[in-house]
Amino acid sequence: MPEVSLIKGMIFDCYSTLIDIQTDESSFDTYDAVSKWLQYRGVKIDPSVLKEEYRNKAKYIVESSAESHPEIKVEEIFESICDENSMWEIDAKELGIETSRVFRSSSLRRIGAYPQSLMFLEKYRDLPKCIVSNGQRVFSELELRFLGLHQYFDFIIFSSDVGYKKPDTRMFERALEIMGIEAHEVMSIGDTPENDIFPPQELGMQAMHIHDAWKEVEDTEKKDENAEK
Template sequence: MKAILFDLDGTLLDRKTSVQVFLNKQYDRLYPWLKTMDKEAYIQRFTELECNGYVWKDKVYKQLIEENSFSHCSTEMLLDDYLEHFQESCVPFEGLHTLLYSLRAKGYKLALVTNGREMMQMRSIRGLGIEIFFDQILISEKEGCSKPDAEIFNRALNRLNVRPDQAVYVGDHFENDIIGAKKAGMKSIWKKHQPFHDSQADAEIDQLVELIELIETW
């Protein structure tokens, strides 16, 4: 095993907690414009509309404004606030930095392969302070292809100069991460976030700290 590839949201970034932290702060910052809606209702509706990050934020904010009587508030205003401040609310899963330090020390090549918009994902990566650990970072918008398409995984492997059988992909999404990695010929590790009867992954972990010992057994 020479290379370890990671998903971002839900695997390294505790996205659910990060969004909750950010929305609390955003509501407080923009209270004069958002006060016609209760904070808890604002957070709940945003969470519903964005579908765990699969709906672009501009569409989410546009819908929020259409549904509520926000005074002198625009989609651009809310989106600009998100772009400027979300990285300040990024929460890593426990043990993230220790894990990455250890993997680098052991000589593994590391890559990050994530779906999403380049600007937003890079801000999250920098908010976590992990950009320096990765040899390659591939983001679907920039690459023009996305998980679970094997192409984006193959590009990462080529740039790392490793074969599929020398690499493992770690992710939390069944189709995008586990099935996608298998299509590319890699081993896969399921970062569990909910009960799942058969992830079809080669291994499963609950916490990031479990990863090093697991990989060493391979």
């Protein structure tokens, strides 16, 4: 880690960096649970049809986008599905949001905050921090909140907010703009070199793999333990 005095802000990836997660969006059970829940919201759609519709609509959005790294907005996809399959009058927009969260919870197999990341965030609590994530705000922000991570960040940028995702350097340019810090004064931390290391380095930022950040925390702990002996 470079001298802290040279770093005036940090940018973090989210998943596999702050949050340990496993989901299964291909499982029939995921769509079966959503389909059954939708029955009580006035939407009738077979699980297999729901799965096919979701994938087709997401594919169409991606393929018709002019972006090099396009992103979907999951709640808009479910809004469309609900509107097309409603049995009575519904608030499709609101139901699209709710369905996105049910979809996420139905696909979830494991979730938790990495304790090493929490320790690292605590160590640098006073530095301005921003999350730059290929994620869906509709449920990702809630995951940050209930895992106790949200409190550490001044700003959060999700790819669903902007319609494109990393490795597009514009994600990091947005972060620098809202943080008001020069690129060379910011450290990017993440787990994927193609998304979290190389793009910010192109902009003149410093970058570190999350495992190296964890190692720094572990080394500090060892030094503290030896000092106490």
